[in-house]
Amino acid sequence: xxxxxxxxxxxxxxxxxxxxxxxxxxxFGEKIAVNGVSLEVPxxxxxxxxxxxxxxxxxxxxxxxxLLRPDYGQVLVHGVDVWAQPLEAxxxxxxxxxxxxxxxxxxGEQLVTxxxxxxxMDRDTVVERTGDLLRALDxxxxxxxxxxxxxxxMTKKIALASALIHAPKLLVLDEPFESVDPVSAAxxxxxxxxxxxxxxxxxxxSHVMDLVQxxxxxxxxxxxxxxxxxxxxxxxxGDATLEDRFVELVGGRSTSEGLSWLRTS
Amino acid sequence: xxxxxxxxxxxxxxxxxKRSTAQLIGVILGALYGLGILGxxxxxxxxxxxxxxxxxxxxxxxxxxATVLGWIIIPIAATGxxxxxxxxxxxxxxxxxxxxxxxxxxxxxxxxxxxxxxVASLAQVLTWIRYPAAAVTALVCGLVAVLLCVVASRLVxxxxxxxxxSRRFKDVNGIVAFIPLIFLGPIIGGVTAGFQNSPGFAAxxxxxxAWTPLGALWAAPADVAAGNAGLAxxxxxxxxxxxxxxxxxxxxSLGHALVTPPYNAVTKRGAGHLGWFGRFPATPAxxxxxxxxxxxxxxxxxxxxxxxxxxxxxxxxxxxxxxGGAFIFLGPITAFLLAWSISxxxxxxxxxxxxxxxxxVSGRDDRLGRAGALLVFAVPVALVFTVLPLLITGQAEDLxxxxxxxxxLLLTGAGLSSIVSARYTYNVPLPxxxxxxxxxxxxxxxxxxQFIGWLVMLLLALPEIxxxxxxxxxxxxxxxxxxxxxxxxxxxxxxVVGIRVGGRWYDxxxxxxxxxxxxxx
Numbered sequence: 001x002x003x004x005x006x007x008x009x010x011x012x013x014x015x016x017x018x019x020x021x022x023x024x025x026x027x028f029g030e031k032i033a034v035n036g037v038s039l040e041v042p043x044x045x046x047x048x049x050x051x052x053x054x055x056x057x058x059x060x061x062x063x064x065x066x067l068l069r070p071d072y073g074q075v076l077v078h079g080v081d082v083w084a085q086p087l088e089a090x091x092x093x094x095x096x097x098x099x100x101x102x103x104x105x106x107x108g109e110q111l112v113t114x115x116x117x118x119x120x121m122d123r124d125t126v127v128e129r130t131g132d133l134l135r136a137l138d139x140x141x142x143x144x145x146x147x148x149x150x151x152x153x154m155t156k157k158i159a160l161a162s163a164l165i166h167a168p169k170l171l172v173l174d175e176p177f178e179s180v181d182p183v184s185a186a187x188x189x190x191x192x193x194x195x196x197x198x199x200x201x202x203x204x205x206s207h208v209m210d211l212v213q214x215x216x217x218x219x220x221x222x223x224x225x226x227x228x229x230x231x232x233x234x235x236x237x238g239d240a241t242l243e244d245r246f247v248e249l250v251g252g253r254s255t256s257e258g259l260s261w262l263r264t265s
Numbered sequence: 266x267x268x269x270x271x272x273x274x275x276x277x278x279x280x281x282x283k284r285s286t287a288q289l290i291g292v293i294l295g296a297l298y299g300l301g302i303l304g305x306x307x308x309x310x311x312x313x314x315x316x317x318x319x320x321x322x323x324x325x326x327x328x329x330x331a332t333v334l335g336w337i338i339i340p341i342a343a344t345g346x347x348x349x350x351x352x353x354x355x356x357x358x359x360x361x362x363x364x365x366x367x368x369x370x371x372x373x374x375x376x377x378x379x380x381x382x383x384v385a386s387l388a389q390v391l392t393w394i395r396y397p398a399a400a401v402t403a404l405v406c407g408l409v410a411v412l413l414c415v416v417a418s419r420l421v422x423x424x425x426x427x428x429x430x431s432r433r434f435k436d437v438n439g440i441v442a443f444i445p446l447i448f449l450g451p452i453i454g455g456v457t458a459g460f461q462n463s464p465g466f467a468a469x470x471x472x473x474x475a476w477t478p479l480g481a482l483w484a485a486p487a488d489v490a491a492g493n494a495g496l497a498x499x500x501x502x503x504x505x506x507x508x509x510x511x512x513x514x515x516x517x518s519l520g521h522a523l524v525t526p527p528y529n530a531v532t533k534r535g536a537g538h539l540g541w542f543g544r545f546p547a548t549p550a551x552x553x554x555x556x557x558x559x560x561x562x563x564x565x566x567x568x569x570x571x572x573x574x575x576x577x578x579x580x581x582x583x584x585x586x587x588x589g590g591a592f593i594f595l596g597p598i599t600a601f602l603l604a605w606s607i608s609x610x611x612x613x614x615x616x617x618x619x620x621x622x623x624x625x626v627s628g629r630d631d632r633l634g635r636a637g638a639l640l641v642f643a644v645p646v647a648l649v650f651t652v653l654p655l656l657i658t659g660q661a662e663d664l665x666x667x668x669x670x671x672x673x674l675l676l677t678g679a680g681l682s683s684i685v686s687a688r689y690t691y692n693v694p695l696p697x698x699x700x701x702x703x704x705x706x707x708x709x710x711x712x713x714x715q716f717i718g719w720l721v722m723l724l725l726a727l728p729e730i731x732x733x734x735x736x737x738x739x740x741x742x743x744x745x746x747x748x749x750x751x752x753x754x755x756x757x758x759x760x761v762v763g764i765r766v767g768g769r770w771y772d773x774x775x776x777x778x779x780x781x782x783x784x785x786x
Contacts, residue, residue: 067622069776090625097623100616100783101696103556105563109536110556117542117552118624126547134536144534146563148697162620 016079018043018170018201024063024073025225026056033059035225036073041170041203041218043078046196048216048233049205050242052250056225057205058098061174065095077170091119094168096160098175098205104148108139108158111147115162126165133161136191138184152179160188171195173204177211189215209243223250266360270368274375299377303384310388314395319468321392322487326471329410329483332382336414337421355523366516373415386411389486399490402497406504410482413508420515423522475500478507549626553634557610558641566613566694570606571642574599578650593658596651596671601722603643604678608685608718610635612693616783621775628771632683632764639679647671662745666736669748673729676756678722680763687771689714690781725759 019041026034034056041047051057062068064075066082066089075082075089082089103111112133116126134140137157142150147158160176171192177185192202193215206212212219213233219242220230228249229236237245247253313321355365373379386407393399474480482504488497541555561567577599581592591598611618621631651671655661691711723730729752736744771778 065623066625067619067776067779069780087625087627090623093623095623097619100619103560103614103617103620104696105560106556107534107538107540110539110542110559113539113542114552114556115620115624117547117555118549118621118626120549123547131536140536142534143536144538 016043016076017041018045018078019047019064019172019203020076021060021064022074022076024060024070024075026059026063026068026071033225034063034070037222037225037227039220039227039230041201043201044196044199045201045218046192046216047201047203048212048219049203049222050207050209050212050219050246051205051222052252053207055223057222058174059225060222061172061203061205062097065093065097065172066090067095067097091166092169094163094166094171096156096163096171096173096176098178102147102155102159102162104150104155105146107144108147108150108154108161109134109143111158112161112165116165119166121166129165129167130161133164136187137161138187153181153184156180157184157188164191169200171200171202173202175206176204177206177208209241209246213237213242221246221249266364267368267371270365271371271375274372296377299381303381306381306385307388307391310385311391314392318487318490322475322484323467323471325389325392325487326474326480326483327467329386330474330477330479332385333410333414333417333479336378336382336418339418362516362520366512366519369419370412370415373419374411379415382414383411389483393486393490396486396490399486402489402501403486406482406485406501409501409504409508413478413482413504413511416508416511416515420511420518423515423518476503478503481507548630550630550633550637553621553626553631554637554641555634557607557635557638560613561638561642564613564696566696566698570603574603574646577602582654593654593660593663593667595654596647596667597674599650600643600647600671600675601678603639603646604675605682605718605722607635607639607679608682608714609691609693610682610686611778612686612690612782612785613696614782615696615785616779617696618779618782622779628687628768628775629764630768631771632687632767635686636679636683636760636764640675643675643679647675662742664745665742665749666733666745669745669750669752670726670729670733671752672749673726673752673756674722676753677725677759680756680759680761680767681718681722681725683760683763683767684770685714685718685767687767687774687778690778690785692785695785726755728755 017040019039021037021039024034024037025032037056037060039047039049039060049057049061059068063070063073064082066075066086069083077089077092080089080092103114106114109130112130113126116129117123131140134143137160139154139157139161142154147155150158156176156179160173163171163173176188180188192204196202204212204216217232218230219233219236221228221236229245233242236242240248313324360368374383387404389403389407390400393403471480471484475484481500485497485500485504488494488500541558542552545551545555545558561571578595581595581598614621648668648671651667652664655663655667691714729748732744732748732751735741736748
């Protein structure tokens with residue numbers, strides 16, 4: 001895993017937030033998916049983005065990474081405006097989108113190589129890093145298998161490898177642990193922790209509160225397209241666990257009396 | 266339960282209309298087309314009633330057999346056609362087999378092919394209206410025949426889908442099964458010629474078909490009308506027994522399919538096989554080219570077009586004969602079709618295109634890579650297809666003009682496609698689907714883009730086309746060489762302009778393109 005490097009990212013401004021999202025909003029037809037989201041991801045932080053299904057996490061992250069044009073708002077990555085200077089901003093970011101296909105008629109090795117070459121990296125570096133990544137993610141034995149024949153967890157891992165190949169300064173990962181087995185998840189966590197320690201910043205979205213509480217140092221709770229709380233983990237959760245605090249913020253817990261017929265005795 | 270399955274099918278049908286207006290227009294146009302054909306068939310069947318028994322019999326048996334055959338063949342060719350009531354989706358609901366079968370059969374009748382077949386076979390009663398006993402037979406036999414159509418088609422679908430466990434089988438089958446359909450034209454041509462050459466041909470064909478499960482049910486009314494009731498019973502038994510046999514087989518294979526989830530046999534391979542990525546230049550454009558070429562060979566939606574190309578040559582050869590005709594235009598026609606084939610490239614990528622957006626590939630590199638991958642094989646193919654027909658027909662002196670026309674069409678078309686695919690997306694078969702599946706929402710826009718695109722392409726290549734015409738009219742070799750010169754020069758210009766303009770459009774609209782293709786799922 002190559003450490004985030006500065007020499008191929010001359011655009012990055014020192015001291016700026018790793019990711020600064022200001023007043024993002026997006027409407028699809030009648031539905032307002034994201035309604036004025038602002039986030040500040042400090043450099044070197046491990047930032048968790050949590051929220052119920054349909055909260056607008058994926059839409060927010062898509063707009064923050066240049067995949068979906070926002071109706072309003074601004075996104076800065078290390079001081080570079082994603083929508084004004086997309087090519088420069090995308091060099092700084094590694095992106096793992098959720099719910100998109102991959103070029104799955106390529107082998108795993110080809111896909112990661114493709115991602116590297118698309119970034120304009122030279123062949124030797126790409127070959128070397130692809131080998132490292134496949135090893136770190138335990139995919140070496142399946143390197144020559146078509147991605148279409150991968151399991152869901154392997155697909156997630158190969159997509160993660162494609163996001164890491166150019167040693168970005170900021171990693172934006174949408175649901176990176178979904179369908180990933182516990183051993184691989186622990187490996188990925190180690191990789192990410194090491195990456196943050198060496199100066200990189202990570203923002204992950206997740207449903208698993210426990211994981212976020214253990215792994216991240218910052219967290220934002222998002223629901224209904226708006227940020228309900230944001231800050232360091234301790235600031236947000238107070239005395240409670242993150243999960244309890246989350247449920248308290250988001251609401252929607254139903255008492256389990258409704259399904260009386262479901263009891264078997 | 267049967268009613269629930271039927272209602273489900275109707276709701277699915279109705280919801281598929283609701284997705285967009287353009288799609289609704291497409292559905293309405295399709296329905297009007299279907300209605301037109303149906304109307305013609307019904308009128309034809311009624312008018313047929315005035316003919317003599319022998320002629321009625323011949324036409325009904327051949328037409329009916331073709332219908333049954335169609336219901337059997339089409340699902341194989343287009344795996345995944347109408348899988349809205351895919352039995353695999355009912356695995357977790359404990360539906361009794363008998364009710365599931367009934368529901369699936371009736372569900373198969375809902376939809377354009379089912380309705381058309383049902384109405385046409387009922388119209389057959391009107392054909393026999395002058396012979397009351399035959400009319401009653403026609404009603405019964407017609408209904409049984411419709412059931413036979415649906416059950417046979419379901420049996421085939423179930424049998425095929427249990428074989429399609431492996432992705433590789435699915436990939437190959439989607440292409441191979443289509444090949445007979447390509448030859449449908451020549452086959453029909455041959456049959457028509459058979460009719461013209463010997464008047465008795467059709468009647469003897471009908472005689473044979475009448476003894477097979479395909480045609481027996483359609484022949485029974487004629488036997489009654491001719492006063493041969495015993496024979497009619499035998500024919501009915503042939504059809505009826507087939508239906509029962511198919512039902513039993515279907516219920517068996519369905520029972521088997523319901524407890525055997527598809528298993529995908531995968532061969533593992535280690536690292537070190539970069540394929541085209543090792544051979545193309547290590548630049549973003551080179552990488553796009555390597556990926557596109559890999560897809561041309563590995564994605565059935567692309568490789569289907571490659572498989573068809575040799576057949577195009579065979580078809581044109583037989584349609585024009587060795588004397589020339591359309592055959593000498595094989596090169597230009599291939600060039601035209603190949604060049605247009607990348608015009609929906611981003612639609613074919615579907616949301617995998619997000620990798621191009623997130624890595625920030627420049628539009629110029631994206632366009633250049635895709636056009637480059639096409640030209641890597643399209644140039645040699647067009648060259649061979651231009652030279653060979655001329656050598657075969659002994660018209661080698663026409664080589665310059667034909668080379669000019671092919672080159673012009675190929676390069677101009679590649680440039681135009683580079684612009685079109687950066688501007689328009691439409692619903693195409695999704696990754697992993699059969700290349701010949703008509704996706705939901707094959708809409709008006711798609712036809713408009715195709716049609717106008719072809720017009721523009723011909724317009725851009727007009728200088729070459731005019732020079733070609735002048736050459737063939739005057740026979741002056743000068744115009745041949747002029748065509749070659751203009752074809753190469755204009756082609757290169759249009760290719761460069763296409764990649765530049767398409768690239769600029771791409772740079773501006775990449776996120777919008779991604780949003781548009783993610784609507785097709």
